[in-house]
Amino acid sequence: MTIDWQTLWLTLELAFAVSAILLLLGLPIAYWIAFSRWRWKFLVEALVAMPIVLPPTVLGFYLLVALGPHSPLGRWWIALTGHTLAFTFTGLVIGSILYSLPFAVQPFAASFSGVDRKLIAASATLGASPLRTFLRVIAPLSVPGLVTGTVLSFAHTMGEFGVVLMVGGNIPGVTRTVSIDIFDRVQASDYAGANQTSLILLLMCFALLALVYGLNRKAGVIYPVK
Amino acid sequence: MSDARTPTAEAMSSSALSPPIARLEAKFSKRLAADGHDFILDVTFAAAAGFTILFGASGAGKTTLLDCVAGLTRPDFGRISVGDRELFDSSQKTDVAVASRRVGYVFQSLAIFPHMSVQENVAYGLAHLSQAERSARVAAILEAFRIVPLARRNAREISGGESQRTALARTLVTDPEVLLLDEPLAALDAVTKGRIIDDLREWNGVHQIPILYVTHSREEVFALGERVIVLDCGRIAAQGTPHEVMMAPLQETVAQLVGFENVFDATVEAVRPERGTMSCRITGDGGLLVLETPLVRGGVGATLRVGIRAGDILLATSPPIGLSARNVFPGRIQSLEQRDVIVSARVKCRVEMEVHLTLAARDSLQLAPGMEVWLVIKTHSCHLMQKMI
Numbered sequence: 001m002t003i004d005w006q007t008l009w010l011t012l013e014l015a016f017a018v019s020a021i022l023l024l025l026g027l028p029i030a031y032w033i034a035f036s037r038w039r040w041k042f043l044v045e046a047l048v049a050m051p052i053v054l055p056p057t058v059l060g061f062y063l064l065v066a067l068g069p070h071s072p073l074g075r076w077w078i079a080l081t082g083h084t085l086a087f088t089f090t091g092l093v094i095g096s097i098l099y100s101l102p103f104a105v106q107p108f109a110a111s112f113s114g115v116d117r118k119l120i121a122a123s124a125t126l127g128a129s130p131l132r133t134f135l136r137v138i139a140p141l142s143v144p145g146l147v148t149g150t151v152l153s154f155a156h157t158m159g160e161f162g163v164v165l166m167v168g169g170n171i172p173g174v175t176r177t178v179s180i181d182i183f184d185r186v187q188a189s190d191y192a193g194a195n196q197t198s199l200i201l202l203l204m205c206f207a208l209l210a211l212v213y214g215l216n217r218k219a220g221v222i223y224p225v226k
Numbered sequence: 227m228s229d230a231r232t233p234t235a236e237a238m239s240s241s242a243l244s245p246p247i248a249r250l251e252a253k254f255s256k257r258l259a260a261d262g263h264d265f266i267l268d269v270t271f272a273a274a275a276g277f278t279i280l281f282g283a284s285g286a287g288k289t290t291l292l293d294c295v296a297g298l299t300r301p302d303f304g305r306i307s308v309g310d311r312e313l314f315d316s317s318q319k320t321d322v323a324v325a326s327r328r329v330g331y332v333f334q335s336l337a338i339f340p341h342m343s344v345q346e347n348v349a350y351g352l353a354h355l356s357q358a359e360r361s362a363r364v365a366a367i368l369e370a371f372r373i374v375p376l377a378r379r380n381a382r383e384i385s386g387g388e389s390q391r392t393a394l395a396r397t398l399v400t401d402p403e404v405l406l407l408d409e410p411l412a413a414l415d416a417v418t419k420g421r422i423i424d425d426l427r428e429w430n431g432v433h434q435i436p437i438l439y440v441t442h443s444r445e446e447v448f449a450l451g452e453r454v455i456v457l458d459c460g461r462i463a464a465q466g467t468p469h470e471v472m473m474a475p476l477q478e479t480v481a482q483l484v485g486f487e488n489v490f491d492a493t494v495e496a497v498r499p500e501r502g503t504m505s506c507r508i509t510g511d512g513g514l515l516v517l518e519t520p521l522v523r524g525g526v527g528a529t530l531r532v533g534i535r536a537g538d539i540l541l542a543t544s545p546p547i548g549l550s551a552r553n554v555f556p557g558r559i560q561s562l563e564q565r566d567v568i569v570s571a572r573v574k575c576r577v578e579m580e581v582h583l584t585l586a587a588r589d590s591l592q593l594a595p596g597m598e599v600w601l602v603i604k605t606h607s608c609h610l611m612q613k614m615i
Contacts, residue, residue: 116335116337118333119337121296121298121333121337122331122337122339123339124297124298124323124325125296125324125325125330125331125397126325126350126396126397126400127328127354127400128325128351129325132353136339140341141340141341
């Protein structure tokens with residue numbers, strides 16, 4: 001076996017951290033996108049969707065600048081911890097959160113928007129606060145979207161390459177993820193190793209996506225959300 | 227959650243002993259620009275305890291009016307109050323949040339929470355109460371609306387009538403001070419509807435709150451209404467008792483709303499005060515027709531409008547004899563169209579008239595397009611109105 005288990009474990013750790021944080025961070029953003037009537041809302045939607053189309057190197061480059069010692073954020077971090085954010089696991093988490101943001105927020109927002117507005121209005125006329133309406137009506141009826149968004153952001157983080165390379169570099173045990181490992185092996189003409197590692201990533205991604213689509217099919221029966 | 231909903235035992239018992247009879251008073255206007263039509267809702271009305279029917283065609287602004295009272299839509303200006311409690315006042319910048327208005331609202335779609343049981347739906351608005359209090363209130367309202375056996379059923383598994391009962395119970399259990407019903411019973415058969423209305427009346431016999439009930443069915447107006455408000459294009463076209471408003475329409479807009487399928491321009495040809503009748507000439511594509519109508523003010527030559535309900539016209543397949551009805555006209559069936567359980571016939575007898583028949587009548591008379599028929603219209607089925615310019 002030539003699989004680098006340390007790299008695989010690090011990648012899983014990164015994906016867990018990112019999808020967990022995105023579940024928390026994505027809820028309020030998605031709620032705002034689904035229900036705000038601000039007329040410039042579409043600008044925020046475009047901003048959130050940007051990582052889908054932006055070359056990862058562009059996002060990675062600006063992140064590197066933002067996390068580096070010459071930006072206010074970078075300076076603040078150095079003052080706090082004594083070292084720079086770039087080329088650390090934390091930096092990698094921040095970069096991945098931004099990169100995977102649309103994969104969490106868009107399914108969340110779509111399922112919130114899909115909840116029948118009359119149910120939300122009924123909840124309010126029955127005396128429920130917006131928070132109670134969210135917890136008791138909107139969120140339970142959006143479970144399929146919440147699962148989809150979380151799993152997609154997990155899978156997307158597992159497979160990212162460009163942002164990781166730009167922000168994290170290639171430090172074994174710190175920032176070296178599976179996709180970088182594969183790239184390295186191909187560079188070193190270790191095709192057998194690249195193949196094995198690729199296969200693992202391929203199967204995991206398939207399993208995750210199958211889970212999402214399987215859940216959504218079942219959910220269609222349980223929650224006929226209008 | 228507002229302080230108004232804080233459950234003190236004192237407030238509960240006092241409201242149970244002496245139900246506050248609070249009038250809903252509203253005067254507001256709201257401009258809506260939707261689907262290409264610019265529309266202004268501008269109304270002034272008061273509703274006392276009991277049923278007030280809001281009647282009007284779809285698009286007249288009935289639902290928007292309810293949404294404004296509930297706080298789901300904000301009027302541009304005006305004020306809305308229940309008793310001495312201000313819900314909305316544009317001059318004072320008062321706009322009480324939906325959740326604190328104590329306005330119960332049952333939507334046309336009912337909006338039953340699909341992921342909860344019937345019992346959980348009904349208990350939804352009682353989160354501020356203790357567990358024991360909540361269970362007692364839920365049990366009582368389930369009993370009053372005869373849905374005790376459904377309590378644990380999933381909301382998705384219950385029938386239309388059961389859903390209506392659940393929606394009503396869920397709203398009424400919160401002890402609202404005003405109840406808004408947006409055609410909640412539209413989809414029900416007459417018997418089921420009647421039973422639910424009876425239960426609702428019984429409930430309101432105790433609670434005595436104003437109920438605004440939206441409908442576009444004439445039958446419901448007469449069955450329920452102590453008072454009716456006719457809404458047309460965002461304005462109140464008429465208000466009063468059902469009899470006043472529905473039986474003697476004065477304005478043409480009202481006439482069309484209350485269901486005259488046949489409306490014609492007419493000129494008074496002769497006046498016979500001794501018989502209490504007049505002759506009116508109506509002109510169509512195929513010539514003119516002289517109708518005998520009830521006597522109203524207006525001399526020979528005056529122009530009026532005549533409205534005749536499609537359901538008030540009799541249809542015969544041979545020339546009728548020995549009738550009290552004064553208006554008998556030969557004609558020919560142009561088309562027959564089945565609408566639900568009614569057959570709508572278009573009959574050409576110099577002017578074209580719409581006639582409503584039952585399925586049984588169509589079948590026993592073996593009616594078909596092209597057939598020669600006679601129309602019979604009683605004098606008092608011809609309703610005269612002022613012509614609106």
